[in-house]
Amino acid sequence: MNIDTPGDTIILGTKGGLRIPSTDCWNGSVGGPMKIYHEVCGLQTETVVPIINDHGPSLFDRKIRSFLDACKNGTPAPVPSSQIIYNQAILDGIAKSAKVGREVEIVIPEI
Amino acid sequence: MAEKMDAKLDYNQKKEEVVVDANRKLRIGIIGCGWIADSHIDSYKRMPDVEIVAGCDLIPGKAAAFFKKNGVEGVKTDYASHKEMLDDESLQLDAVSICTYNRQHAEPAIYALNKGVHVMLEKPFTVTIEEAAEVMKAEKASGKVLSIGFQPRLDPNMQMIKKIVDSGELGQIYYIQTGGGRRRGIPTPFGTSFIEDKTAGLGALADIGCYSLDMVLNAIGYPKPLTVTGYKSDFFGKDPNYVGYGAHHEYADLFGVDDFAAAFVRLEGGIILDFRIA
Ligand SMILES: NC(=O)c1ccc[n+]([C@@H]2O[C@H](COP(=O)([O-])OP(=O)(O)OC[C@H]3O[C@@H](n4cnc5c(N)ncnc54)[C@H](O)[C@@H]3O)[C@@H](O)[C@H]2O)c1
Numbered sequence: 253m254n255i256d257t258p259g260d261t262i263i264l265g266t267k268g269g270l271r272i273p274s275t276d277c278w279n280g281s282v283g284g285p286m287k288i289y290h291e292v293c294g295l296q297t298e299t300v301v302p303i304i305n306d307h308g309p310s311l312f313d314r315k316i317r318s319f320l321d322a323c324k325n326g327t328p329a330p331v332p333s334s335q336i337i338y339n340q341a342i343l344d345g346i347a348k349s350a351k352v353g354r355e356v357e358i359v360i361p362e363i
Numbered sequence: 364m365a366e367k368m369d370a371k372l373d374y375n376q377k378k379e380e381v382v383v384d385a386n387r388k389l390r391i392g393i394i395g396c397g398w399i400a401d402s403h404i405d406s407y408k409r410m411p412d413v414e415i416v417a418g419c420d421l422i423p424g425k426a427a428a429f430f431k432k433n434g435v436e437g438v439k440t441d442y443a444s445h446k447e448m449l450d451d452e453s454l455q456l457d458a459v460s461i462c463t464y465n466r467q468h469a470e471p472a473i474y475a476l477n478k479g480v481h482v483m484l485e486k487p488f489t490v491t492i493e494e495a496a497e498v499m500k501a502e503k504a505s506g507k508v509l510s511i512g513f514q515p516r517l518d519p520n521m522q523m524i525k526k527i528v529d530s531g532e533l534g535q536i537y538y539i540q541t542g543g544g545r546r547r548g549i550p551t552p553f554g555t556s557f558i559e560d561k562t563a564g565l566g567a568l569a570d571i572g573c574y575s576l577d578m579v580l581n582a583i584g585y586p587k588p589l590t591v592t593g594y595k596s597d598f599f600g601k602d603p604n605y606v607g608y609g610a611h612h613e614y615a616d617l618f619g620v621d622d623f624a625a626a627f628v629r630l631e632g633g634i635i636l637d638f639r640i641a
């Protein structure tokens with residue numbers, strides 16, 4: 253695309269909005285300190301969420317470790333399919349809607 | 364509020380000591396020995412309770428070269444496909460990492476789960492929703508662990524997004540804009556598995572779009588998506604003179620996925636998701 257970024261991520265709520273600075277790809281961490289836009293005593297206020305310094309194991313080590321722990325302990329998957337099916341439904345829905353050129357209903361299959 | 368949250372807080376200060384029982388080892392196999400498999404083996408090597416016992420790739424010799432390069436010995440690799448490896452009962456596999464291209468996520472995952480093996484499946488889950496449902500049926504029948512490879516979930520700054528939403532600080536969520544992307548980023552450093560329909564199935568959507576979706580959907584508790592209006596294009600991928608291809612002008616002919624996509628999605632709970640990715 254011919255632009256640096258199509259925009260930060262924003263989450264709007266009735267009491268506050270959150271801005272998450274963009275990165276090329278959200279495969280690691282946030283692109284910079286996040287900001288909460290809210291009101292304090294009637295004044296529009298912005299609160300910067302500081303970056304947490306993370307000196308722990310790499311994200312990939314954590315990904316593998318959390319998976320192994322689930323296998324060993326019989327605990328739920330760290331990133332469960334019951335959630336990611338909705339992520340996949342959106343990707344699939346975009347492809348299907350793009351193909352037919354209009355809005356489509358998302359149908360989640362019975363498991 | 365900003366003062367209260369100490370910017371110098373070390374994530375590790377709060378880390379619980381994880382005790383790993385190194386006497387109880389898990390026998391691991393790797394399916395697909397390409398780019399991301401390097402990060403899997405790198406991590407497995409650091410785990411005291413792991414024995415890497417097997418690996419396979421569709422390309423003959425690739426798995427053997429992969430383990431050699433990574434300095435792991437005694438691994439069985441003489442398999443023509445994931446099926447042969449998973450059929451080899453002498454391996455006594457506990458779990459596999461599936462590091463294949465997107466179109467080869469569902470089949471090996473189903474085969475492994477049917478064999479009673481835990482599965483770490485790289486993102487995206489699959490290419491189609493139908494494939495994902497088939498994998499979940501196998502997961503349910505097997506009772507084994509299936510986890511999808513979204514490592515940003517474990518980043519403390521990413522985790523703050525969910526904590527902030529859950530704290531109620533934002534009130535009721537009604538609109539989200541997300542996506543992101545690369546200005547010039549069609550990924551072809553190791554060949555064409557990300558750009559051909561027969562291997563990737565989806566382009567930027569599956570390569571990086573799924574991450575931004577996971578970031579925001581996880582933060583708000585993964586509400587069910589209801590409807591979507593989507594758009595995809597391939598103006599850059601189909602251009603033989605696309606700068607990122609260098610001398611590989613033929614990649615334009617092979618390009619069969621999206622290099623840009625946008626969507627307007629309605630989620631349960633009256634939430635709107637406005638999404639674009641490149
Ligand atoms: N989590 C992350 O940060 C991250 C990063 C990069 C890639 N990925 C994901 O990992 C997957 C693989 O990406 P990559 O860059 O390693 O691709 P790649 O093309 O470099 O490697 C894939 C390998 O899988 C092999 N393969 C395909 N089907 C197979 C089968 N049935 N049995 C055995 N081998 C098979 C191919 O021959 C190839 O060698 C993709 O789905 C991608 O989205 C995740």
